[in-house]
Amino acid sequence: MREFSRRVLHPNDLFALSFVHHAQICPTRACVAYTTSRIDHECDREHFDITIQDIETKKARTLSFSGKVTFLRWSPDGRVLAFVGADGDSSRLYVTNANLDDVCPLTPSGCHVQGAFSWAPDSSAISYSRIKSSKPGRLHRITTKVFRSEGLGFIDDFTSSIEIVDVRTGAIDALQTSTRIAMNPAYSPCGRRILYMASDAVAAYSVSSLRGVKLCTFDLTNESIQEVAGEGWSLLWAAWSPCGQRVVVAGAFESRLTIPTNGIWVMNRDGSDPQCRTTGTVGNVGLRVHHDMPTWDAQGNVFSVPDANYAYVTVTVRGCAEIWKVTLRGPIQCDRVVQGQRSCLIMDACERASIILFCASDLHKAWELHQCSMNGEHEQRLTFLNDRVLQTWPSLSVEHVEFVSADGLNLEGWHLARADRQGAQPTVMFIHGGPFIATGNAFRFDFQLLAANGYAVLFANFRGSAGYGEPFARAIMGDWGDRGFPDHMAAVDAAIGRGLSCADRLGVWGASHGGFATCWVVGHTRRFRAAVAESSSTNLSTMYYLSDAPQLFEYDLGGRPDEIPDVYRSRSPLTYAYRCSTPTLMLHGEEDLRCPIAEAEQFYRALYDAGCVTEFVRIPGMNHMGDSTGPLSSRLAQNEALLDWFERFL
Numbered sequence: 001m002r003e004f005s006r007r008v009l010h011p012n013d014l015f016a017l018s019f020v021h022h023a024q025i026c027p028t029r030a031c032v033a034y035t036t037s038r039i040d041h042e043c044d045r046e047h048f049d050i051t052i053q054d055i056e057t058k059k060a061r062t063l064s065f066s067g068k069v070t071f072l073r074w075s076p077d078g079r080v081l082a083f084v085g086a087d088g089d090s091s092r093l094y095v096t097n098a099n100l101d102d103v104c105p106l107t108p109s110g111c112h113v114q115g116a117f118s119w120a121p122d123s124s125a126i127s128y129s130r131i132k133s134s135k136p137g138r139l140h141r142i143t144t145k146v147f148r149s150e151g152l153g154f155i156d157d158f159t160s161s162i163e164i165v166d167v168r169t170g171a172i173d174a175l176q177t178s179t180r181i182a183m184n185p186a187y188s189p190c191g192r193r194i195l196y197m198a199s200d201a202v203a204a205y206s207v208s209s210l211r212g213v214k215l216c217t218f219d220l221t222n223e224s225i226q227e228v229a230g231e232g233w234s235l236l237w238a239a240w241s242p243c244g245q246r247v248v249v250a251g252a253f254e255s256r257l258t259i260p261t262n263g264i265w266v267m268n269r270d271g272s273d274p275q276c277r278t279t280g281t282v283g284n285v286g287l288r289v290h291h292d293m294p295t296w297d298a299q300g301n302v303f304s305v306p307d308a309n310y311a312y313v314t315v316t317v318r319g320c321a322e323i324w325k326v327t328l329r330g331p332i333q334c335d336r337v338v339q340g341q342r343s344c345l346i347m348d349a350c351e352r353a354s355i356i357l358f359c360a361s362d363l364h365k366a367w368e369l370h371q372c373s374m375n376g377e378h379e380q381r382l383t384f385l386n387d388r389v390l391q392t393w394p395s396l397s398v399e400h401v402e403f404v405s406a407d408g409l410n411l412e413g414w415h416l417a418r419a420d421r422q423g424a425q426p427t428v429m430f431i432h433g434g435p436f437i438a439t440g441n442a443f444r445f446d447f448q449l450l451a452a453n454g455y456a457v458l459f460a461n462f463r464g465s466a467g468y469g470e471p472f473a474r475a476i477m478g479d480w481g482d483r484g485f486p487d488h489m490a491a492v493d494a495a496i497g498r499g500l501s502c503a504d505r506l507g508v509w510g511a512s513h514g515g516f517a518t519c520w521v522v523g524h525t526r527r528f529r530a531a532v533a534e535s536s537s538t539n540l541s542t543m544y545y546l547s548d549a550p551q552l553f554e555y556d557l558g559g560r561p562d563e564i565p566d567v568y569r570s571r572s573p574l575t576y577a578y579r580c581s582t583p584t585l586m587l588h589g590e591e592d593l594r595c596p597i598a599e600a601e602q603f604y605r606a607l608y609d610a611g612c613v614t615e616f617v618r619i620p621g622m623n624h625m626g627d628s629t630g631p632l633s634s635r636l637a638q639n640e641a642l643l644d645w646f647e648r649f650l
Helices: 011-016 296-300 387-391 445-452 470-474 480-497 513-522 540-546 550-557 565-570 573-579 598-609 632-649
Strands: 019-025 031-040 045-054 060-065 068-074 080-087 090-097 103-105 113-119 125-132 159-166 172-174 181-187 193-199 214-219 225-229 233-240 246-253 263-268 303-307 310-317 320-327 334-338 343-350 355-361 368-372 396-404 410-418 425-431 456-461 501-511 530-534 584-589 614-619
Touching: 011 445, 011 632, 019 068, 019 296, 019 343, 019 355, 019 368, 031 068, 031 368, 045 068, 045 080, 068 113, 080 113, 090 113, 125 181, 181 233, 193 233, 214 233, 225 233, 225 246, 233 303, 246 303, 296 343, 310 343, 334 355, 396 445, 396 456, 396 480, 410 425, 410 445, 410 480, 425 480, 425 513, 445 456, 445 632, 456 480, 480 501, 480 513, 501 513, 501 632, 513 530, 513 573, 513 584, 530 632, 540 550, 540 565, 540 598, 550 565, 573 598, 584 598, 584 632, 598 614, 614 632
Parallel strands: 113 181, 159 181, 303 343, 320 343, 425 456, 425 501, 501 530, 530 584, 584 614
Antiparallel strands: 019 031, 031 045, 045 060, 068 080, 080 090, 090 103, 113 125, 125 159, 159 172, 181 193, 193 214, 214 225, 233 246, 246 263, 303 310, 310 320, 320 334, 343 355, 355 368, 396 410, 410 456
């Protein structure tokens, strides 16, 4: 890439930031434990720290860990802190004392611990999910429809089982759960049962809220298995109620959406009497706001259940993520406890300490850790990781844009630009992924990078986006391109009409579904001077045959390509590539299995044949989420290519 001496923010400035990942309140003392990551510029490596901080005095002590910390939990007696530490090809369970001065591995070298784990109520043992998969270079004998999965690779011999390790002796027992996948174990309050998610489809590991995942309990006294929620359910997360007789679930039942809108449910531990406790509300349980921070692993923190009568829940609403208090008994009541023009993610809620612990981010601030009282009052920030860095970056201003699409649908978006610039600005329209997620009030470095260098960013929640109710989300199903296109154009027209954007200096860019939409846009209009299609899907027939999630397209479009070929062809951006004259960059990770790189290859060649100015940047080692969570080299390459293209053509 070329050097631009006049840049005021550079792609590698991303690495000056630090990030909060996981956090939990100590169950017996007034302190919290949390993990953060930072970049060591000298060795070009990401380092993780574990910090224990006193809630009152804010005094803290920190342990630096040489690998990646992906999860941590206090023991119920508050004496031991356990965490999953990944280094190279191994991820092991570790424990340390409350002084952080004695770290010991609990699981053997070469073990692969994945996801959430759970302490036994008496602090004697930990249940966890262990994955086993093939070694690189081995022969693969494929016998299943889906044989590769995003983030995992080949899955012909992939399994995930639940094991229990004795904290004192290190002895390990494996549970015989009888399914290929068993994950996210949780001890019951009495310690006799373990709640877990199970599936015979490995896709359950990498595609959230898919059908085909069931919720079960394993009885440790007689090794019996009971199904709690199965057919008809799509599940995001589950936990025991403190009473031990009921289960709290984030998910949906018999949803008509391709990716369901999740709610909060309670049911008896045998699955009887399921009740949706968020009925009648507009919102999507879980953090669904699109960002590019390396903190996606923390988004498993969907809710916390400190009392049998209510839960504190992360809910996406209109471009924000709030924390709601949802009643679990009696009349349905959902109270917004933590809100504002930002995205908030629940970490923990503790009745004893009378504290809610959460992370928060907005368009100006990366994720930081906060605490407040149980009713949302007396909020305090606990971490100040990035204040000094962000003070040196150009100030940006945000304009909220409300507008109407061609068919009269009310929509909203945001315009982010340099605060010291007046009048209409060169503008890049960003289209979010999904399409059933959202954009809005969350920090994105790539937004900061473009805006700081003089390219305002326009982003909006088109039909299909999360946080506006299920009918709104369902409105894009069956024809993502044609139904989304008028919304994207209406957003541009609104920004121009309000004097925010230059009509003759427009760019368009998106990732995943946003890459799909970008390719659709350049095949249907010549209004844009430059386009970047990142991690895109361009041919829905090949997406069905090559992606790790073919069922998404079969469900959304109403059949397979061999059954409805004309539908697949008419809904694919590749069909219209011959019309394109906009200089278009195809930007893709070589390890992407959700939207395989063949999607970018096809569209690039079609643009080349059409005589359109185009380039194709392939990033080694980058998977579908590699611009956020991938190796440092892929995160840097994505931002460098993005800025370079708009500097050249916009």
